[in-house]
Amino acid sequence: MPQQESRTRTGERREQILEAALRLFAQHGMAHVSTRQIAQAVGISQPSLYAHFRTAHEISAELCLRAFDRLGQVSRAVLAEPGTPAEHFRRLGQAYVRFGLDHPDMYRMAFMIEGNEQTATLVREAKDPIAAVGEGAFDMLRGVIAAMLKADPATVELEAQSVWASVHGLTSLLIARPAFPWVERDRLIAHHLDTICARFA
Template structure:
């Protein structure tokens, strides 16, 4: 009879399995990775992952949720570091770029998956909302400081699109990370100037 697992045991194994899955998905593609390969990567029996996850779709969801939460942590830390509204806005964008470069596999799983068969879990939706809310929060700071006039939601999307584009160029090797940061700062300050009342 299998031993009873504590909550800490379950959380630890789920985290290790998600880390292994993130690597394997990035290396081989999600469709090519099997539950058996995940078990082998962790040195456990082929049935062990099923004690922690219903199926591969649930693992994909958990991997993406973890990635989005780490991403949101980075954005929130940049915002919370302080400074005036413009500095915070630039810092959030730079944290976005840094995350994309330093966690390119997780970043790809966050944004490049389309048409997933299983609907996203509440945890994944909440993690994505955390990241989106930080994009809106730094723009609200610009509005409150009188630097931008308009909708924080709309400008949140504008700023997100700007940094998403630079992250893509960096990840494709079209520009260096340093160039991405420089261009992001220039675009951010330009967007702020253009949106000024």
């Protein structure tokens, strides 16, 4: 029992560190947050934090993996429902935007905050698991676009990247500029996705 309690406390402390880091990274950017600041936000010493994470990069990597994993779960659930490729695309797009709006800090972490040079190097060399998980999430969009277009792989890739950039743009604007006098949000999202779908009709 004492060992189980110790593991429970360790897991809780780890979650506290990740929650505090997510808030700080979203507010200030990864490059401007130190392990000392994260430890202070949790109310522990820096050496205590190192018992769970060795570096701020390790914390940011864990947060990115969680964000992509959560988005992947949502996307797989959408694609498991029956529907045409166009219906799947609309649902997938709606789920993507909703994920960003429901979890803005997590979305910023995955898609809106520049990583450090260590992260960039690992991703370029395809050694970071973040690259694999993120690619898996993008694969689902790529598959839906392929089913809608029935085109060659190069065209599918071009369209998939363009569509992602477009939907990301809407999502990031809704997160970053909540005070803008947007039209009714669901109507705007539906119109945006319908406009994209019309290109493939």
